Amino acid sequence: xxxxxxxxxxxxxxxxxxxxxxxxxxxxxxxxxxxxxxxxxxxxxxxxxxxxxxxxxxxxxxxxxxxxxxxxxxxxxxxxxxxxxxxxxxxxxxxxxxxxxxxxxxxxxxxxxxxxxxxxxxxxxxxxxxxxxxxxxxxxxxxxxxxxxxxxxxxxxxxxxxxxxxxxxxxxxxxxxxxxxxxxxxxxxxxxxxxxxxxxxxxxxxxxxxxxxxxxxxxxxxxxxxxxxxxxxxxxxxxxxxxxxxxxxxxxxxxxxxxxxxxxxxxxxxxxxxxxxxxxxxxxxxxxxxxxxxxxxxxxxxxxxxxxxxxxxxxxxxxxxxxxxxxxxxxxxxxxxxxxxxxxxxxxxxxxxxxxxxxxxxxxxxxxxxxxxxxxxxxxxxxxxxxxxxxxxxxxxxxxxxxxxxxxxxxxxxxxxxxxxxxxxxxxxxxxxxxxxxxxxxxxxxxxxxxxxxxxxxxxxxxxxxxxxxxxxxxxxxxxxxxxxxxxxxxxxxxxxxxxxxxxxxxxxxxxxxxxxxxxxxxxxxxxxxxxxxxxxxxxxxxxxxxxxxxxxxxxxxxxxxxxxxxxx
Numbered sequence: 001x002x003x004x005x006x007x008x009x010x011x012x013x014x015x016x017x018x019x020x021x022x023x024x025x026x027x028x029x030x031x032x033x034x035x036x037x038x039x040x041x042x043x044x045x046x047x048x049x050x051x052x053x054x055x056x057x058x059x060x061x062x063x064x065x066x067x068x069x070x071x072x073x074x075x076x077x078x079x080x081x082x083x084x085x086x087x088x089x090x091x092x093x094x095x096x097x098x099x100x101x102x103x104x105x106x107x108x109x110x111x112x113x114x115x116x117x118x119x120x121x122x123x124x125x126x127x128x129x130x131x132x133x134x135x136x137x138x139x140x141x142x143x144x145x146x147x148x149x150x151x152x153x154x155x156x157x158x159x160x161x162x163x164x165x166x167x168x169x170x171x172x173x174x175x176x177x178x179x180x181x182x183x184x185x186x187x188x189x190x191x192x193x194x195x196x197x198x199x200x201x202x203x204x205x206x207x208x209x210x211x212x213x214x215x216x217x218x219x220x221x222x223x224x225x226x227x228x229x230x231x232x233x234x235x236x237x238x239x240x241x242x243x244x245x246x247x248x249x250x251x252x253x254x255x256x257x258x259x260x261x262x263x264x265x266x267x268x269x270x271x272x273x274x275x276x277x278x279x280x281x282x283x284x285x286x287x288x289x290x291x292x293x294x295x296x297x298x299x300x301x302x303x304x305x306x307x308x309x310x311x312x313x314x315x316x317x318x319x320x321x322x323x324x325x326x327x328x329x330x331x332x333x334x335x336x337x338x339x340x341x342x343x344x345x346x347x348x349x350x351x352x353x354x355x356x357x358x359x360x361x362x363x364x365x366x367x368x369x370x371x372x373x374x375x376x377x378x379x380x381x382x383x384x385x386x387x388x389x390x391x392x393x394x395x396x397x398x399x400x401x402x403x404x405x406x407x408x409x410x411x412x413x414x415x416x417x418x419x420x421x422x423x424x425x426x427x428x429x430x431x432x433x434x435x436x437x438x439x440x441x442x443x444x445x446x447x448x449x450x451x452x453x454x455x456x457x458x459x460x461x462x463x464x465x466x467x468x469x470x471x472x473x474x475x476x477x478x479x480x481x482x483x484x485x486x487x488x489x490x491x492x493x494x495x496x497x498x499x500x501x502x503x504x505x506x507x508x509x510x511x512x513x514x515x516x517x518x519x520x521x522x523x524x525x526x527x528x529x530x531x532x533x534x535x536x537x538x539x540x541x542x543x544x545x546x547x548x549x550x551x552x553x554x555x556x557x558x559x560x561x562x563x564x565x566x567x568x569x
C-alpha cells in the first residue's frame with residue numbers, strides 16, 4: 001500500500017506523509033477507525049509489569065541493566081545554512097538509573113551538533129539533538145550515527161540520514177518568503193511503492209511544472225503567496241495521484257515535506273502466545289506493524305514494521321466480544337526483520353487489566369455511534385500506533401471505555417478515542433480525541449457535509465464538488481477539503497485533490513480534480529480515463545492541537561474531525 005493511499009484513507013493503522021502540517025494527521029481519525037474495525041471484525045486477572053528486560057520475575061535471572069535509544073524523525077533533508085532538530089529518547093531498564101552521554105558521529109564539514117540533557121535518573125529522558133549547517137556545507141547524503149552510552153551498560157547507536165541541499169541561487173535561503181524560497185519534498189522514508197513516478201508543482205497561478213530532483217528528494221521554487229504540489233506513485237501497478245493546494249506559510253512552516261513519517265517498513269517479527277484460549281483473540285502492534293492471532297492457533301506474526309526500537313502494545317479479547325479483558329505492554333523492543341518476540345504471555349507479569357471510564361455521545365443520529373480505542377506510544381505519536389479494541393453497539397452512552405492504567409503509562413503515551421456515526425447513506429462523521437490519562441468523555445459529533453458534485457470536461461475523468469463547511473471544522477488549527485476519485489471497484493487508478501481551508505474564502509468550499517495534462521513529464525496513463533466508472537469521496541478534515549506546532553497531535557486536548565460523503569458513478 002502506498003503513502004497516497006494512506007492520505008486518502010485506507011485499511012491499516014499508522015500514519016504516512018508529513019505535509020506542512022502533516023496531512024496524515026488530518027485524516028488519522030479515519031485510518032484509526034478502519035484499523036480498529038478490522039480488528040473487531042476478527043474477533044480476568046490482575047498483574048504487574050516488570051521493568052523492561054527483567055525477564056518476568058518468578059525465579060528468572062536478575063535483570064540486565066540496559067539503555068535503549070529512539071529518534072524522531074530518523075532522517076531529514078535540510079537546505080545548507082538551515083538548522084534541523086531531532087527528538088531523542090533514552091530509556092533505562094534492568095535497574096539502571098545512571099547518567100547517559102549522547103554524541104553525534106559522522107558529521108560532515110559545515111555541520112555541527114548540540115545535544116540536550118539526557119538526564120541522570122528516571123526510566124525515560126527525552127531531549128533535543130540540534131544540527132546546525134553552514135551555507136557552504138556541501139550538498140549530498142550523509143549517514144550520521146547517534147550514540148548513547150553509560151557506565152555499566154552497553155552503548156547503543158541509531159542511524160540518522162541527513163540530506164543537504166544547496167541554497168537557492170540568489171543566496172537568500174531563509175525560507176521566509178521572497179524570491180529564492182525553496183520547497184523540498186522528501187520520500188526517503190517510503191517503501192518502493194510509495195516512491196514517486198513524477199513530482200510537479202505550481203507557483204501561485206502559474207502553469208504546472210516538473211519539480212527538480214530524482215530518487216527520494218525533489219525541490220521547487222516558491223515566489224507567490226500560494227502554491228501546490230503533486231506526485232504520482234506506482235501503488236503496486238495502480239497509479240495514485242495526489243494534489244495538494246496550500247498557502248505559502250503552510251508550505252514553508254515545516255520543511256522539508258516528509259511524505260512518509262514515521263518511516264515505512266516491511267519487517268516481520270514472530271512470537272508465541274500464552275495465556276490465551278481457543279475462545280479468545282490477540283491483536284498486537286510494534287512500531288507501525290500489526291498482527292492478529294486466535295488463541296486456537298497461538299502463533300503471532302507482526303508485519304509491515306520499520307526496524308528500530310518500539311513498544312509492543314497488545315490486547316486480548318473474546319471472539320464474541322471485541323472489548324479487551326487484558327492488555328500487555330513490552331517497552332523498548334528491538335524491531336528487526338526475522339526477529340523473535342519470544343513468548344507474549346497474557347497470564348504473566350507483563351499483562352494487566354484495563355482501566356475504565358465512561359463515554360457519552362451526542363449527535364449520532366438514529367443509527368447510533370461506534371467507539372474505538374487506540375494508543376500512541378512514542379514521541380510525537382511516531383512510535384507504536386496500537387489498537388485497544390472496539391466498543392460494540394455504542395449509542396448515546398454511557399458506554400464503558402477500556403484503556404491503559406495511569407501507572408502503566410510513561411512519557412509520550414496517549415490514548416486515542418475515535419467516535420464515528422453514519423448519519424446518512426454514504427455519509428460518515430468522525431471525531432478523534434487525544435488524552436493521556438483515561439477519563440470520562442462526552443463527545444458531540446460534528447455535522448455531516450452536503451456536497452454537490454458534477455463532472456468537469458478534460459482529457460481524463462474530472463469532477464467538482466461544492467459544499468458549505470460547517471463551523472466545527474473551522475474552529476481547528478488546520479484543515480483541508482478534498483475530492484478523491486477511484487476508478488472501478490478494484491481502484492485501478494486513484495486521483496485525489498486537497499485544498500487547505502486557509503485557501504477557502506467564505507463558508508463554501510469548492511474542489512476540482514486538477515488538470516495536469518499540460519505539465520512536463522505528466523503521463524495521460526496516470527489519469528482516470530474519461531469514460532471510466534468512478535467512485536468519489538468528498539471530505540472535510542480539521543485538527544486542533546492546543547499550544548503545539550504543526551504536526552503534533554499527541555498533546556492533551558488535541559482532536560481530529562472528519563466528515564465524508566461517498567457517491568457512485
